[in-house]
Amino acid sequence: MQKRKLGQGLEVSALSLGAMGYGKARELPDRAEMITLLRTAVDRGMDFFDTAEVYGPWTNELMVGEALAPVRDKVKIATKFGWNIDQATGVHLGGVNSKPGQIRSAVEGSLKRLRTDHIDLLYQHRVDPEVPMEDVAGVVKDLIGEGKVLWFGLSEAGAGSIRQAHAVQPVAALQSEYSLWTREPEAEIIPTIEELGIGLVPFSPLGKGFLTGKIDATTELDAMRSSIPRFAPDALAANQRLVELIRAIGARHNATPAQVALAWLLAQKPWIVPLFGTRKLERFDENIGSLDVRLTTEDLSDIEAAKVKIEGARYPEEHMKLVGL
Numbered sequence: 001m002q003k004r005k006l007g008q009g010l011e012v013s014a015l016s017l018g019a020m021g022y023g024k025a026r027e028l029p030d031r032a033e034m035i036t037l038l039r040t041a042v043d044r045g046m047d048f049f050d051t052a053e054v055y056g057p058w059t060n061e062l063m064v065g066e067a068l069a070p071v072r073d074k075v076k077i078a079t080k081f082g083w084n085i086d087q088a089t090g091v092h093l094g095g096v097n098s099k100p101g102q103i104r105s106a107v108e109g110s111l112k113r114l115r116t117d118h119i120d121l122l123y124q125h126r127v128d129p130e131v132p133m134e135d136v137a138g139v140v141k142d143l144i145g146e147g148k149v150l151w152f153g154l155s156e157a158g159a160g161s162i163r164q165a166h167a168v169q170p171v172a173a174l175q176s177e178y179s180l181w182t183r184e185p186e187a188e189i190i191p192t193i194e195e196l197g198i199g200l201v202p203f204s205p206l207g208k209g210f211l212t213g214k215i216d217a218t219t220e221l222d223a224m225r226s227s228i229p230r231f232a233p234d235a236l237a238a239n240q241r242l243v244e245l246i247r248a249i250g251a252r253h254n255a256t257p258a259q260v261a262l263a264w265l266l267a268q269k270p271w272i273v274p275l276f277g278t279r280k281l282e283r284f285d286e287n288i289g290s291l292d293v294r295l296t297t298e299d300l301s302d303i304e305a306a307k308v309k310i311e312g313a314r315y316p317e318e319h320m321k322l323v324g325l
Contacts, residue, residue, distance in 0.1 A: 001013045001014060001015070001044065001045030001046055001047075001288065001291065002014040002291055004199075004270060004271065004272075004273050005199070005270075005271060006151075006172050006173045006198070006199025006200075006201070006271055006273060007170070007171060007172040007173060007193075007196075007197050007198040007199045007271070008151055008170050008171075008172040008197075010076075010120075010121065010150075010151050010172045010173065010199065012047060012048035012076055012273055013045060013046045013047045013048045013273075014266065014273060014291055015046065015048075015262070015273065015274055015275075015276065015287065015288055015290070015291065016046070016048040016049065016050055016078075016201060016273055016274070016275040016276075017038070017041050017046055017048070017049055017050070017275075017276065017277070017278075017284070018049075018050040018051075018203065018275045018276065018277040019034070019038065019049065019050065019051045019055070019060055019063070019064050019277070020050070020051070020052070020055050020060065020277055030279070031063055033279075034063060034067070034279065035063060035066060035067040037278075037279070037280075037281055037284065038064065038067035038068060039067055039068075039070075039071070040281060040284075041284060042068070042071050042074060042075060044284070044285075044288060046288070047074060047075045047076055048075070048076050048078070048273065049064060049068065049075055049076070049077050049078065050077075050078045050079075050175075050201075050203075050275055051064045051077070051078070051079050051080075051114075052079055052080035052081075052123075052125055053079065053080065053081060053083070053085055053106050053109065053110055053113075054080070054082075054083040054085060054092060054125060056090070057083075057085050057090045057091070057092055058085075058090045058109070058113060061079060061110055061113035061114050062113045064077065064114060065113050065114040065115040065116070066115070068114075069115045069116075072115070072116060076120035076121065077114060077116065077119060077120050077121075078119075078120060078121035078122075078123060078153065078173075078175075078201075079110050079114065079119055079121075079122065079123070080122070080123040080124070080125035080155060081098070081102070081103050081106035081107065081110070081122070081123075081124065081125060082096055082097070082098050082123075082124045082125035082126050082127075082128065082155075083095075083096055083097065083125055083126065084096060084097035084102075085097070085106065087102070087105040087106065087109060096125075096126050096127075096128045096129075096322065097128060098124055098127075098128035098131045098136050099128075099130075099131055100131075100135060100136075100138075100139045103136065103139045103140070103143075104139065104143070107119065107122065107143060107148060107149065111148065117147075117148075118147060118148055118149065118150055119148065119149050119150070120150050120151060121150070121151045121152075121153050121172060121173060122140060122143070122149045122151070122152060122153065123153035123154060123155045123173075123175055124136055124140075124153075124154050124155060124157070124165075125155050126155065126156055126322050126323070126325075127154075127156070127157050127158070127161050127322075127325035129325055132164075133161045133164035133165045133168075134164055134165070134167075134168050136165065137152065137164070137165040137166075137167075137168035137169040138168055138169070140152045140169050141168060141169035144169065151172035151173070152165070152169050152170070152171050152172060153171060153172055153173040153174065153175060153201075154171055154173075154174050154175070155174070155175040155176065156175070156176050156177070156322070156323040156324065157174065157176075157324075157325065158189075158324040158325050159188050159189060159192040161325060162174065162189075162192055162193065162196070162198070163192070163196070166196050166198065170197075171196070171198045172198065172199060173198060173199045173200070173201050173273075174189070174193050174198055174199070174200055174201070175200075175201040175202075175203055175275065176189060176200070176202065176203070176323075177202065177203055177204045177314060178190075178200065178202035178205070178265070178272075179202060179204060179205045179206065179207050179211065179261060179265065180207070180211060180242060180246065180261050180264055180265075180303070181207045181210065181211065181230070181239065181242055181310045182204070182207070182310075182314050185200075185202075190269070194269070194271075199271040199272070199273065200269065200271065200272045200273070201272075201273050201274075201275050202265060202272060202274050202275065203275045204314075205261060205262055205265050205274040205275065205276055206258055206261055206262070206276060206287075207230075207261070208224075208225060208228070208231075209225075210230075210231075210236075210239065210243070211242070211243065211246065211257055211258060211261040212256070212257055212258040212261075213243045213246075213247055213256070213257035213258075215231075215236070216236070216240065217233060217236060217237060227316050228312070228313070228314065228315060228316065229312035229313040229316070230310070230311070230312035230313060230314055231312070232312055234311070235311040235312030238309075238311040239308075239310055239311055239312070241306075241308050242308045242310065243257055245302075245303065245306050245308060246260040246261055246264075246303075247260075249295070249299050249302065249303070252299065253293050253294075253295075255289075255290070255293045256286060256289075258283075258286060258287060258290070259286065259287070259289055259290040259293050260290075260293065260295070261290075262274050262276070262287060262290035262293075263290045263293035263294070263295050264295060264300070264303065266290065266291070267295050267300060
């Protein structure tokens with residue numbers, strides 16, 4: 001698989017697999033199948049995998065640790081701290097928590113669950129407005145000095161927080177939502193990280209499934225999508241215009257809408273590594289097929305010229321309050 005460089009010399013496969021969707025609320029009913037998928041991804045050439053202590057909480061890291069332990073020397077594992085997880089029980093207490101003691105405790109737990117002596121890329125999952133970014137970055141800097149962490153990342157942070165953290169400990173990657181239907185980062189975030197030499201790992205590159213072309217007014221939505229304004233009936237109908245556009249461009253390349261959406265991201269900057277999630281091997285193979293799709297200047301121009309306006313917010317209001325801080 002092709003490689004790309006994020007920031008600070010971090011080189012990874014051009015696409016990353018996220019394990020967030022593997023199991024719900026502390027249950028992993030298809031654990032064996034997900035472990036097989038992760039190991040098959042390594043066989044396909046992927047070496048960049050994403051998890052977090054909050055997924056489960058904890059159970060996702062346990063599964064990722066088991067899956068990747070036999071190939072640990074071939075992969076880079078990213079995990080995250082920052083939500084208020086009780087470090088004794090694993091219960092999500094609500095809200096965020098990036099106090100220095102919490103960070104250290106979270107990292108020690110992640111190391112054990114991931115069956116490793118180091119975390120390749122450690123993200124702050126959400127900015128904690130009660131803890132100065134300089135303090136957060138300082139703790140991670142110390143962890144890097146101790147060899148427990150190799151690279152530092154942020155998630156959904158605003159430009160000011162990125163600069164504050166980067167001044168203390170250089171940031172290798174920012175993980176934020178960015179796709180054909182979430183282009184807000186282009187205004188300030190992407191110019192900021194380009195200036196600072198920070199890579200971008202965009203999550204939800206397929207718009208939580210919408211950009212695959214398989215979600216429409218007849219689709220029965222799960223609880224997560226049902227809570228998102230962008231999936232409300234009127235917004236969903238209006239946003240189909242974007243799917244029609246990428247489906248038409250895909251026809252030029254014998255590519256699916258999902259492949260076009262990923263290829264578009266890959267064409268934006270050489271330091272962008274899209275992070276997708278899937279529970280099915282056939283979808284995994286479809287997504288990595290995007291690496292063979294070369295969008296032309298005409299394709300990219302047609303996307304811009306269409307000026308598709310996306311209706312609806314990408315998160316519920318209470319969640320939007322936690323991004324861009």
